[in-house]
Amino acid sequence: MTNDAHFPASAPNFRDLGGHTTRDGSVVRRGLVYRSDSLANLTDDELHALGDRLGLRLQVDLRTSFERAAAADRVPDGVEYAVIDVQGDHSTGADLAAMLTDPERSAELLGNGGGERFVHEVNRMLVSWEDALAGYGELVRLTAAGPSPLVFHCSAGKDRTGWGAAVLLALLDVPRETIVADYLASNARLAQAREWMHGSAARYGIDPDLLQPLMEVRAEYLQSAFDEADRVYGSFEGYVADGLKVAPETVTALRERLLSPG
Known part of the structure; x- marks a missing residue:
């Protein structure tokens, strides 16, 4: 299953994290780790295909309890389901809800560059939130130890999901420019999300232009997360060891599992 297959159609940002080349020429194995958008709208055929064709064994949901209640995952038979809520009850969830339903609040929060500032702040918090630190540490450990194939x-x-993918690829020693390219690949796959946000804006009388920074990924958003790791922990390696509490042997296991010689 290639990254260009756009399978399943109901989750257009579902793609293989494999195929990238590391600094030493190793290659991230395909068919072991997938990243995706919501899996709540899978058709029956797609559900069976994830289990039968991809052999999926673990489905990791990074969303909040509110998101899970509003749109519960569909999980193939025999596939384990794990919740790793990296956001918890942080106020950004309430802020985002207000942005999508309250014209006055959206103008206040998103006007004059507020949208860009909001997304930069979210990306910094994905590095420093207590829930996020625990969650991304657990994602790394699950990916290193299995079961696999898995999707998060x-x-x-x-x-x-973008930061989770960046963390895993960085741990595998994939070059930063390749990590950024993988991150930016979401932009071509976000039509459904943009359509939903435009629909919400229209229903509540919100200027859709205010939402544009929230509807896409930008290299500078990801850079904010890496910069925050450097600021708080001194380096990405410090973030992994002291923030995520990921042991060196776990990193070794991750590389042994996911890398093959070039």
Whole structure:
């Protein structure tokens, strides 16, 4: 299953994290780790295909309890389901809800560059939130130890999932420019998310232009997360060891499982 297959159609940001080349020429194995947007709308055929064709064994949901209640995952038979809520009850969830339903609040929060500032702040918090630190540490450990193949996802598959993918690829020593390219690949796959947000804006009388920074990923958003790791922990390696509490042997296991010689 290639990254260009756009399978399943109901989750257009579902894609293989494999195929990238590391700095030493190793290659991230395909068919072991997938990243995705919401898996709540899978058709029956797609559900069976994830289990039968991809052999999926673990489905990791990074969303909040509110998101899970509003749009519960569909999980193939025989596939384990794990919740790793990397956001918890942080106020950004309430802020986002207000942005999508309250014209006055959206103008206040998103006007004059507020949308960009909001997304930068979210990306910094994905590095420093207590829930996020625990969650991404657990994602790394699950990916290193199995079961696999696994998929991890949030709602649009771009921010929370984007940072999770960046962390895993960085641990595998994939070059930063390749990590950024993988992150930016979400933009071509976000039509459904943009349509939903435009629909919400229209229903509540919100200027859709205000929402544009929330509807896409930008290299500078991801850079904010890496910069926050450097600021708080001194380096990405410090973030992994002291923030995520991921042991060196776990990193070794992750590389042994996911890398093959070039």
